[in-house]
Amino acid sequence: MADPFTFLVWFVVVDSVFVSVIIWRRWRDLPEEQVVPLAKRGIIGALVAFGLFGSILIATRVDHVGEVAALRESSVVFAALIGGLILGEKVGVLGAGLTGLIGFGAVVMEVGDGA
Numbered sequence: 001m002a003d004p005f006t007f008l009v010w011f012v013v014v015d016s017v018f019v020s021v022i023i024w025r026r027w028r029d030l031p032e033e034q035v036v037p038l039a040k041r042g043i044i045g046a047l048v049a050f051g052l053f054g055s056i057l058i059a060t061r062v063d064h065v066g067e068v069a070a071l072r073e074s075s076v077v078f079a080a081l082i083g084g085l086i087l088g089e090k091v092g093v094l095g096a097g098l099t100g101l102i103g104f105g106a107v108v109m110e111v112g113d114g115a
Helices: 004-027 032-062 065-073 075-086 093-114
Strands: none
């Protein structure tokens, strides 16, 4: 891929068409006082996602793709921790075990690189 940002911009442009239609269909009957807070969170989330996805694309050009992929998948670990500890979501034994396995895989990738 010659320019990761070309891909990122086209991805966002094409995706925004479909997402806009879905949002309009779901939100058209909501009162304005419910739509505005949802829209604000959606815009913030979209900007964060754009920045994070762009940083992953840059990282794949700068360093080894395997390490970048392991780091990207470790976000699942942080999401599970935030969900369980801060948001009070229930994480079962299977979910905790699989999340731990992802974290362990990221550690193995990092330790294995130094050998």
